[in-house]
Amino acid sequence: MKRRSILFLALFTAFFFIGPVSIPQSKSLSADLSITPPVIDAIDADSQPSPATPEPITTIIFTGDIHLGRCIAQVTLRSGDYTFPFHHVAETLRSADITAGSLDGSLSDASPPMPCPESMNLIGPKEMGLGLQYAGFDVLSVATNHIMDCGEKGFNCDGQALLDTINNVSLLGIRSTGGGRDIHEASQPAIIERHGIRFAFLGLNEIDDRVWAEEAAPGTNPLSASSIEKVLQDISNAKGIADVVIVLSQWGVEYAPAPVPHQREWAQRILDAGATLVIGNHPHIVQPMEVHPTGLVFYSLGNFVFDQDNDFRREGMAVQVTFRGSRLEGWKLLPINIKDYTFPPEWVDGAIANRILDRAIPLPQLTQ
Numbered sequence: 026m027k028r029r030s031i032l033f034l035a036l037f038t039a040f041f042f043i044g045p046v047s048i049p050q051s052k053s054l055s056a057d058l059s060i061t062p063p064v065i066d067a068i069d070a071d072s073q074p075s076p077a078t079p080e081p082i083t084t085i086i087f088t089g090d091i092h093l094g095r096c097i098a099q100v101t102l103r104s105g106d107y108t109f110p111f112h113h114v115a116e117t118l119r120s121a122d123i124t125a126g127s128l129d130g131s132l133s134d135a136s137p138p139m140p141c142p143e144s145m146n147l148i149g150p151k152e153m154g155l156g157l158q159y160a161g162f163d164v165l166s167v168a169t170n171h172i173m174d175c176g177e178k179g180f181n182c183d184g185q186a187l188l189d190t191i192n193n194v195s196l197l198g199i200r201s202t203g204g205g206r207d208i209h210e211a212s213q214p215a216i217i218e219r220h221g222i223r224f225a226f227l228g229l230n231e232i233d234d235r236v237w238a239e240e241a242a243p244g245t246n247p248l249s250a251s252s253i254e255k256v257l258q259d260i261s262n263a264k265g266i267a268d269v270v271i272v273l274s275q276w277g278v279e280y281a282p283a284p285v286p287h288q289r290e291w292a293q294r295i296l297d298a299g300a301t302l303v304i305g306n307h308p309h310i311v312q313p314m315e316v317h318p319t320g321l322v323f324y325s326l327g328n329f330v331f332d333q334d335n336d337f338r339r340e341g342m343a344v345q346v347t348f349r350g351s352r353l354e355g356w357k358l359l360p361i362n363i364k365d366y367t368f369p370p371e372w373v374d375g376a377i378a379n380r381i382l383d384r385a386i387p388l389p390q391l392t393q
Contacts, residue, residue, distance in 0.1 A: 026340060058152050081219075081350060084347050085121055088124075089306055089328050090306045094139060094174070095130075095144060099138065110368060113371040117343075117372065118343075121345065126329065127306040132190045132223065133175060146174045146176070148175055166227060168204060168246045172186075172187055172258060187236075200215040202246075203227070208246075215227075224274060270302065271301065272302070273304050277307050279308055282384070284324040289388070300320060310338060310340075313386055323344055326343065329361065338362070340363075344356055361373060
């Protein structure tokens with residue numbers, strides 16, 4: 026579908042990337058933007074050896090914020106089906122080689138799920154993880170500000186809810202990144218190999234220093250002005266053991282329509298350190314993306330499975346990216362709408378999709 030917003034996005038992409046951008050016809054409910062690599066120089070075919078084996082294609086889908094407590098847990102428990110929140114999106118999520126999400130709530134039986142909607146505590150029963158498994162998630166960032174929620178007021182379990190979450194998703198075959206028993210564990214990337222290409226996922230959390238890991242205390246991987254140099258070194262280290270580094274960041278200002286200046290500065294430095302993608306969450310609404318010569322930044326994908334009201338907080342998007350070997354080749358935006366009262370996300374098109382895509386229009390690059 027050649028919508029006005031999609032064309033605007035393509036024009037921005039063409040301006041900031043070296044090489045042309047094509048917009049193929051697609052039946053997808055999304056923008057479909059493919060980067061054509063630049064031609065470096067002319068090659069005399071007669072003087073060249075036979076082509077090598079084609080590089081493998083890997084697709085990865087990223088979602089916005091997910092929590093499986095509060096109203097979502099109550100509705101799901103009444104349904105008797107832990108896969109309920111993902112019924113409308115699971116087929117697409119499972120179609121990717123890797124599916125990654127941001128888990129903004131704990132999965133633990135250390136305390137019961139809170140009432141709907143009178144609590145800010147987003148703990149969910151461990152069985153809610155079965156929905157994540159059903160939807161095909163391979164890796165989750167637990168570097169989020171609600172990942173230690175536990176007890177009536179939260180933060181009452183000395184990190185147990187976080188550690189339970191990591192263990193519970195691991196038992197379902199899902200990797201996690203961005204949290205652990207101490208800062209060393211929390212700063213380790215999750216490595217997933219597909220088609221011989223190693224992808225490193227590194228979770229970072231700027232929000233609420235009460236949930237940051239310390240030398241001898243569990244928590245999340247800190248992202249701050251004082252930790253950014255360590256973060257950059259961790260990215261460089263990950264690049265040494267993986268072909269592609271992807272950063273999953275919990276950052277920014279809730280409900281703000283755009284990133285704040287320090288996020289854009291950090292994003293540039295993260296890409297310069299060796300990351301190819303930065304996938305952001307926490308604002309709970311879709312924010313603009315940013316195109317760089319070496320990678321992409323999505324500052325916020327909005328909510329994916331969440332129980333907030335207001336239309337703008339019920340609208341989000343997933344991003345599907347395509348790698349050829351270790352090279353980023355293209356991406357696709359998949360808008361979603363969260364159903365009133367029952368909370369499962371659905372893929373959307375038409376006016377709702379256009380409204381969501383318009384919020385993701387690329388920002389101009391920062392000048393050095």
